[in-house]
Amino acid sequence: MVDAVRENKMKIRKLDQSEHGKTRSLWEQVFSEDSQEFVDYYYYIKTKDNTIYVIEEDDEIRAMLQLNPYQVKLQESVVPSDYIVGVATQAEYRGRGYMRNLLIHALQDQYSQKMPFTFLMPAAEAIYYCLLYTSPSPRDRSLS
Helix, strand or coil, X not given: CHXXXXXXXXXXXXXXXXXXXXXXXXXXXXXXXXXXXXHHHHHHCHHHCCEEEEEEECCEEEEEEEEEEEEEEECCEEEEEEEEEEEEECHHHCCCXXXXXXXXXXXXXXXXXXXXXXXXXXXXXXXXXXXXXXCCCHHHHHCC
16 A cells, blocks of 8 residues: 555545546446436536545546535534545455545545544445444434
């Protein structure tokens, strides 16, 4: 993972809004269970105002992480937050730490922007355990 960064094979960057459509094929590969209608909706509506981080290698997108903006009401205040979605890596590039690098990069950017909350609802929770993401306990869920 670090060697790829040092050798400049891997590049992490935040896409311009006009580039968001470049991630669609990766979404369709990794989330093949999503219907065409959902993917059309998602890429037409949701990517208009979201943030997408990618890892490029050999000038191709190999992994992505998307942040969808949400407003959270906290007592009498409304605060910005992001919902992490669409974390995906091409099958042949898995196991290289790309997801970890994307999460660290995105969370560092959010920290510098003083973003108070970030939410994650993973398709497979076990993927995120190594990064200290855990689900609320049943007791915590009942408090919401």
